[in-house]
Amino acid sequence: MTDSNKNGIFFRDGIFTLQTKNSTYQMKADKFGFLLHLYYGRKMFGNADFLPHQGDRGFSPNPYDAGSDRTYSLDFLPLEFPVRGVGDFRSPAFDVKYADSSWGLDLRYKSYKISDGKYSLSGLPAVYSEKASDEAQTLEIILEDDVAKIQAKLLYGILPKLDIITRSVEVTNLGEETFTIEKLQAASLDFVAGNYDFIKFYGRHAMERNAERTPITHCAQVISSRRGTSSHQYSPVMIVCKNDATENSGSVWGLNFAYSGGFKGEAEKDQFNSTRIQLGLQDEMLSYPLHKGEKFVSPEVIMTYSNNGIGQVSRNFHKCIAKNICRGKYRDEIRPVLLNSWEANYFNISKDSILKLAKDASELGIEMLVMDDGWFGKRDDDNSGLGDWIINEKKIGCSLKELVEKVNETGLKFGIWFEPEMINEDSDLYRAHPDWALNFKGRKPVRGRNQLVLDYSRPEVVEAIFEQMCKVLDSANVEYVKWDFNRSINDVYSYAENVENQGKVLYDFVKGTYSLAEKLTSRYPNILFEGCSGGGGRFDAGMMFYTPQIWCSDNTDAIDRTRIQYGTSFAFPASTVGSHVSIVPNHQTGRVCPMKTRGVVAMAGTFGYELDLAKITSEEKEEIREQVKSYKKYANLIKNGDYYRLTNPFTDETASWAFVAEDKSEALVSSVQLEMHGNMTPLYVPIFGLENGAVYRDEESGNLYPADVLEELGLPITEPMLHFKAYQWHLVKA
Incomplete structure (x- = not known):
């Protein structure tokens, strides 16, 4: 078991554990060499290898290695990098076609490597780490199909202080025969239990990234772009959360595809109530041949988890993109x-x-x-x-x-x-x-x-x-x-x-x-x-x-x-x-x-x-x-x-947001009134992110406000209320 309180990457008894400041990611190479996904969520110590269930399920096939054991099937086990051809009928993350137009892969675990620093991707953007203090590490896991002579190198980058884990895949043709990549998703997550919602961002030219939250049910929900770019119609971002998660509480997972072309994201609850989430390249119009010795690199998915709500996942993404994606003079x-x-x-x-x-x-x-x-x-x-x-x-x-x-x-x-x-x-x-x-x-x-x-x-x-x-x-x-x-x-x-x-x-x-x-x-x-x-x-x-x-x-x-x-x-x-x-x-x-x-x-x-x-x-x-x-x-x-969404402009009477200093010494709060009615009821703007127990002074009026009251009930709009009027407060800790 993992007994270290440190952040980083650990391997013991066939189990890989990735620890960030507030999250744990865990997988296991099992006795047959299949790489099982065990856990991604709140930071924990120990092993989650008790989670995958087994049973004799009708019409769930068994790999030949399992012999007469009908309880072992990849049709319901949680998989780290699912492929077509091993008895898993859910959506594959990786699919190839051979010269005779057949399909089918059987990738088994071969080896791993842990190194300091964050990997980079040749010719592609990727999260980087330029400071030793980031404690960034890279995990490489090698999977191979011994018959097809195909290697998949799974790449994991970890930035512990940011609660960021990245995923990419490098595919290599180790054989003599050419094959074509027909699908490649950089990230795939299997949740063995639970009920989840899917937050996606749809739109059109001049009205982009409208947030929409729907339950993940027994059907495939797909977001994608067939337009050659990431598009106005869908953003290459997926947020998955427990049904009861809110802006400031609950378990939330974020996936952000660092790629500017076509993409595909999938969310589906399967026959046994497990949930699979995937994000990567658009497979329509993708048919990429690999000859002997050639490699293909998947663009990267940036992942983060928080048990403190959707807003914290957003702030994790913000910090990572601002400091570990953006580069050059104007980054800072x-x-x-x-x-x-x-x-x-x-x-x-x-x-x-x-x-x-x-x-x-x-x-x-x-x-x-x-x-x-x-x-x-x-x-x-x-x-x-x-x-x-x-x-x-x-x-x-x-x-x-x-x-x-x-x-x-x-x-x-x-x-x-x-x-x-x-x-x-x-x-x-x-x-x-x-x-x-x-x-x-x-x-x-x-x-x-x-x-x-x-x-x-x-x-x-x-x-x-x-x-x-x-x-x-x-x-x-x-x-x-x-x-x-x-x-x-x-x-x-x-x-x-x-x-x-x-x-x-x-x-x-x-x-x-x-x-x-x-x-x-x-x-x-x-x-x-x-x-x-x-x-x-x-x-x-x-x-x-x-x-x-x-x-x-x-x-x-x-x-x-x-x-x-x-x-x-x-x-x-x-x-x-x-x-x-x-x-x-x-x-x-x-x-x-x-x-x-x-x-x-x-x-x-x-x-x-x-x-x-x-x-x-x-x-x-x-x-x-x-x-x-x-x-x-x-x-x-x-x-x-730190950015805080205070209201939802699609449903609330105001659009309100705040920028809060990292040390919580000050905050800039903005609000725009979206609705106006006769004999208007009072409006209060809730303010999150301030220091609990502290008192803040409004720079303009001099009024003092307890942070706990501002979070619980809100700051009243005392100025005359007018349609589309904006209000702004600079709050300084007293």
């Missing part, structure tokens, strides 16, 4: 307050319009101006020019160098927009290389936003775009890049000469995107890269490895954003959330909200503006000055504080 720095030109000018940009925005922004304390779409090639609308990353000096009226110097003279940094993976048919690049676009052979392409997708599974295509981008970025003092991706991938066909199976293309495409991102971030370490895909269509931990912030949604309406940012907060920290104040009536919804409300909502992210400063009143300009000052005052608390 406060981001500049920026103004984006899009809603001010759309495609109608010029030297004069950009400099006018810069001058107006500088006077209000804004720190950066971003020139969005429309500056390159033949680009006066969204029908042409993508792929031709050359500044249109005739349209702009000067060189990029001159424009940036003029913007810098106003005291502002300069940023620029790219959409590197896209191409228009009306472009010089397409006319020169039509085969560089993904398109079904012999068919007219399916267009999206009148554009096609470049074939990033081909290194020469990636290199050509990299060279174009470098010429632009080397020509001027560019300090920010917005990286957009404005359509889904439909025509999955590559014209590369060496493509033997089109089932490789989507996976290799994503790796091509990552290779470009790695080359750019390495060459330009001082540039702040912000991801975007029509807003939140590629909002995932994979892209955050390269872009420490991502435009959260193209919908900038403050009320819709309270819901979008609420759903986003379940898995991603505020420091990754691109959020701006925009004009009213809002360009997406037509809704009118007070400037203060728009500012308070945008402060729950990286903060900036998306409007024409020449078209707002002097009173609104003064409000912006004060908002910028306020954001800078609280920026460190917002970026590094």
